Amino acid sequence: MSVGFEGSVLVLNKFYLPINMISVKRAFVILYKDTGEILDEVDSQIRPFSFNEWIDFSADRNGDRDYVRTIRHRIAIPRIIRLTRCFSMPKYEVKLTKKNVLLRDGYKCQYCNKGYQLNKLTIDHIIPKSKGGKSVWTNIVTACMNCNLKKGGRLPWEVGMKLLRSPSAPHTNPLLSQKLRNGNYKVWGYFLNNADI
Numbered sequence: 249m250s251v252g253f254e255g256s257v258l259v260l261n262k263f264y265l266p267i268n269m270i271s272v273k274r275a276f277v278i279l280y281k282d283t284g285e286i287l288d289e290v291d292s293q294i295r296p297f298s299f300n301e302w303i304d305f306s307a308d309r310n311g312d313r314d315y316v317r318t319i320r321h322r323i324a325i326p327r328i329i330r331l332t333r334c335f336s337m338p339k340y341e342v343k344l345t346k347k348n349v350l351l352r353d354g355y356k357c358q359y360c361n362k363g364y365q366l367n368k369l370t371i372d373h374i375i376p377k378s379k380g381g382k383s384v385w386t387n388i389v390t391a392c393m394n395c396n397l398k399k400g401g402r403l404p405w406e407v408g409m410k411l412l413r414s415p416s417a418p419h420t421n422p423l424l425s426q427k428l429r430n431g432n433y434k435v436w437g438y439f440l441n442n443a444d445i
Contacts, residue, residue: 255314258436260287260330266439267331272316275329283333286326289435302326313432327435342418344385346371352418353390359399359409364392374411376401385417 257275259268270278278284279299286297288305297305306315306324314325342348349371356363358372372391375381378401389411391399399407 255325255327255432257326258328258433258439259284260328260439262331262333264330264439272325275326276316278329278331279326284329284331287328287330287435288326294435296330327433328439344383344388348418349385349388350390352415356390356412357392357395358389358412358415359391359395359404361412362392368393370396372396372399374404374415376403379403386415389415 255272256269257272258266259270259275259278261267275284279286279302282299286299286302287294288297288302289295303321303323306322309324316323316325350366350369354363355366355369357369370391370393372389372395373381373383374387374389377383381387395409399409404410
């Protein structure tokens with residue numbers, strides 16, 4: 249298994265509700281500061297671990313998951329942590345990033361409906377910025393380079409183009425479904441039924 253801080257960790261609040269996905273490095277900081285605990289599946293049951301218990305538990309595993317090596321320990325990368333202190337519930341909004349737009353649109357051009365490799369895709373403002381278009385979920389779509397060039401700084405209907413569907417903000421993070429297809433994150437399924445993260 250790989251060694252390093254790659255991957256994501258699901259964060260639950262004190263009441264076991266999912267609130268975020270964070271980096272492995274950030275999860276280790278929370279655990280080291282003793283403001284969270286690890287949840288993991290053991291014998292088909294979810295069990296909590298303190299950071300020190302997790303270090304001992306990691307030593308007994310036979311390399312069946314990714315891990316981080318320190319000077320003294322080989323520590324399995326946790327997939328879920330639960331905050332043990334009461335923090336206010338943040339209002340969740342999916343960040344408007346190129347990656348999230350591409351994931352929302354399934355890596356397909358929203359004008360010609362063709363799938364392309366990442367380096368052949370761009371992000372298009374339906375109403376161009378030059379005409380007052382804003383960078384918001386409902387005005388941004390994935391476009392191939394050919395369609396983006398054809399459209400230029402005009403409105404789609406001005407050049408005889410039409411969108412496949414009206415864009416909208418996703419209710420859940422598009423990265424979640426991608427992560428859940430990866431076997432390393434199957435334990436997230438216990439907590440993600442219809443969660444808005």
